[in-house]
Amino acid sequence: MKKVYPLISLVLFLFLSSLAGCTQDKRNYGEIKPLRSKQVKMKDMFGINGFEWDFYDAHNNFDSAKFNIIRNFSGFRHFLDWERVEPQKEVFRFNHKPEGGWSYDEIYEKCMRDSITVLVDLQVTPNWLINTYPEGQRQRDLSPLPYGAKKDLPKSYIDIAKAGFQLAARYGRNKNIDKKLILVPKESASPVIGLGYVKYLESSNEPDKWWRGKDAEQSPEEYAAQLSAFYDGHKGSLGAGVGVKTADPTMMVVMGGIAKPNVEYVKRMVEWCKKNRGMKKDGKVDLCFDVINYHMYSNDYTGWFAKFRTKNRGVAPETNDMTEIANSFVNYAAELGNMPVWSTETGYDLGNKSSQRAIAIGSKSKEITQADWLLRLGLLYARQGLDRVFYYQLYDNNEPGADDGGTFGFSGLVDRSKRRPAADYIRQVTKLMGDYYYLNTINKDPIVDVYQLGKKRMFVLAVPDEVDRKEKYSLDLQQAKKALIYTLQPGKDAMSVKEVAIPNGILELEVSETPIFVEAKL
Template sequence: MESSLSRTQKHNLMSLRLSFLCALLLSLFLFAGFLLYSLDFFDDEAAAKQAIPISFASSDQIGIIKLQPDMFVNESIAGETSLLIDEQQLVGDPGQTKAKPKNAFFTRHHSKWLYPVSFTVDLKAIHAISEIYLYAVNLSSVVKIEGGKPFSWKPLTEEAPAIDKSWRKYTVYADTRYLRFTVEQSINPVELVIKGKPLETVKVATTPANTKRPRQVTMDQLIGVNAFIDDPLDKLNAVGFVREYHNWRWDESQTKTYPNNEKKWNPSYAGGGWNFDDFYRQLKDQDILVAPAMMGTVKWISPDGNKPVPEGKSSEDPASYIAHADHMYQFVARYGSGDVRKAPLKLAPDQDKKAALGLLHYYENWNEQNMDWMGRTHHFTPFEYAAMASADYDGHQGKLGKTVGVKNADPNARMVMGGLAGINLDYIKAIKHWADYNRNGSVPFDVINVHHYSRADKKDGRVGISPEEDNLKERLQELVAYRDAAMPGKEVWITEFGYDTHPRSPQRAPAIASFSQEEVQGQWLVRSYLAIAAAGVDRAAMYMLRDVNPDADVQYCTSGLTSSKETGWKLKPSWYYVYTLKNRLKGMHFTGGAEKAGAMVYTFRNNETGQGAYVVWSPTSTGATIKDYELTIPKNNTSVKKVALANGQQNGIETPLKLTGQQVKFDVTESPVFVLLDKM
């Protein structure tokens, strides 16, 4: 009996051991499965820390995460992310209140092709997320929420919101720093609330160690204009900087021969055989900096001039833009200053075998890539443009080869970001976000570039407004401040602004009091250049040298400093006003400015000679005059001159001012005057 019991006990003991072993193997199997899932979910250790499902926090630790505007990355031009968090105090905890926010993400109608629209929330630290609340309107589709590492997203949930104009709770258990939301056109998000708790210290943004701004050029070099190769050189003398509209099709055959394509510049493929070597050399000889703005696409890629992505290629892959990057390389190899003695130059048989001509230093790789008026095939999302810019800049950090991209042809050349239609900080921030994860933080351009036209809402009937009423200086200061914080060392340009002179144009400068439309156009352009300099911007090009059609009331058709090419480039007052601004502030930098006794007073100084100038005007748009305005000037000046803008005078009209002690008196109007000093 004992022996039998002993055998039973042994059997039971063996069974227990087998059960334990099975349980152990099962645990190891489950752990291995979880580990494989984790490795699949994360690209690296840093990513693993950003989104580890799932951390369970006790309810007393969970709270509403405070969201700030700088936490958002808007991946498209549609919607305003700041409006998703502008009513947080009103809504409180959506799980306990019935508050109904009103300010929606989409503030205007957008074309269907812009959708779906995505935005990322950077919580600045890994958080244990438990609940997400979204209040939305116009519901008929799902909201997709993802987490993890940007550009390697993993789905968290994909559900339809609740009924129209109500809160929807999304239960999401994930540890992540980043959340990405994607919505369709049929959904208009209004307010976003995220609940969770931080799992690490929230990262506070710090100012980069290198915050020294690029030294601003003198006023005569800052003042620029948009122009074409066929504009007369004597008309371009009014400025110190030319942004040259340049079409890729002028340089290359429209037959697909890439990678054995042949370039022509002197003469070019353009009708009439324009000679770009001669054009750039003549501008340089006249001390005018020229920056070509490369536009359009060769026909073998797109007959309609769409973005240069061959059929079947991804528009978010830098490699898709290799033909464009090849062209940028060849262009810079010819006109830059790099060592390209061994470069594989692609020249047509009738071209002189020239390279490194040293005629250009800046190259812009597109124009208004964020345009939304010509359809999806022309429009670049921020990530699409960033991909092309990365190829154009340095061959995507050399991954595409050493014979593509601006920097590979001339390391000292500077690539200018394609001028954005509007001062769109969201677009620029999204490019920076792309660069952080695809270029180790290296932003693929040297110059931030925007366009902006000062205008009122069409409803008020005035449309064109002065730079002061538009707060142009303050708008650009915000951009410059962002540059200082996020992209130190980059230049900031504005390469389109201006006013029409047709009386029915929606971008017209109006006649004011005794001043004609053409005189007001000139005054507001001068005041715009002054505001731009005061904001800390490095270069400014107004749109443009010549009118497109003086009889057309379409916006931008009569923005020229001269009449059209067909009418012989007849000079408007604005041409003389801008020329006077260039001549009278030659060699000077902006040093300060403020509104004093109703007048705007800016100071400029020549650091080499010590000479200087005040520029004084009334910042109004009513025809105001300030009689006997008194200006105090520095000591040691024995004579003072005043220069007034005048049609037909490229240096203005100069008159002496009576100096009484340290004061001079003169009448101030809305037309700027220059007070010239020997000592500033």
């Protein structure tokens, strides 16, 4: 009889092991702890890039219908061509309406009042500065300094630093500015300052633009010199009326989003600051930016900084190197005292020849795939701890049918006057759980993310693939008797919702590459 006990023990062990194997994809949500102290809100993953004319009709009247579309997004990154606010050197204008044009005051005020975070990206070198170059070297993407000036000296960038001061003086929160420093001739009798509409300014776009030649590309050290001037007039050494912080110390300076998402660029900028700006009293480097910013499009042409692939199209965000690259920036930001990290350009194109095109998958059109991938990209960045994301872009650059093979021709989330599925999804997710913040991830494939708001939790589930794969998952909702399952709907303002009973607290789900959302009903 004694010989039977080991056999019984073995059978019991195997039985318990089999039970464990059956339940390994469950997770008691009462045990889930926050992954990090930072609380990344879902809605902050859904900003958009665009232009001033996106707010106006053909007669330069503010277009409420267009604005209603923009209101689907939590942030607006404004591509502001420098010359539009400074058409002549040291002559500024911000309200073009009296002459029949756009009003930046109106745009930024409308956004501020509707809780849309505005990031003003001052980009494109103005003609009056371009014309200092020999004719054969003139182009719109020149680095913002006069011909012959040294690119590694802050004083060479005094012109864009003065423009930063004027923007911050007008749209920042400081009302105690010497009005003699305001360079808006049409308002000389009563200059407008301290409107409080804008909190973030970005100096240039993709300063590492190697594809435009040496007069457009800046090394990290050269761009840090520009930012030092733009930030605070290189610690005040460039005189009055120079630098964003000189006008409004509360204004946040966002570094220009780098096109090559390599954290070493930022590290070299920090080293430049350490050498040329020194240390603060608290022992930290006196940096000349408040937000780290990089661009990355999820395609397979990433050979210059990561692994090379050959599909010549966009790929699902989890199948690229976006996670590792995001981690590299977030981890370095932690070393700088948890500086915010943004990605101000990312997205997918719908052009048939684009190297970052979304593709049809199974029964899903390329528009639905674009929506799936963009939404999952926002979820990925929230998971990794980025603070804000802005998609490229609101409307297409190309007219319908004009597929010229360009990379960015049909990247719009809006098709003229109506939302594409990607914008539908963003609206629906924001409406359902915009203020929920990322808590943790309890499963990797399918991905199961947990978001929280007060005592409420939302589970977001998706398969991280691009082959129409589906997976079964058992979600442990503990004591819940019912659950609400929310499903995305192209062309709708809100998700569909289905209430299901779960007598044992375990919800059996089929998860696809389109995220689904689950809320326990206690």
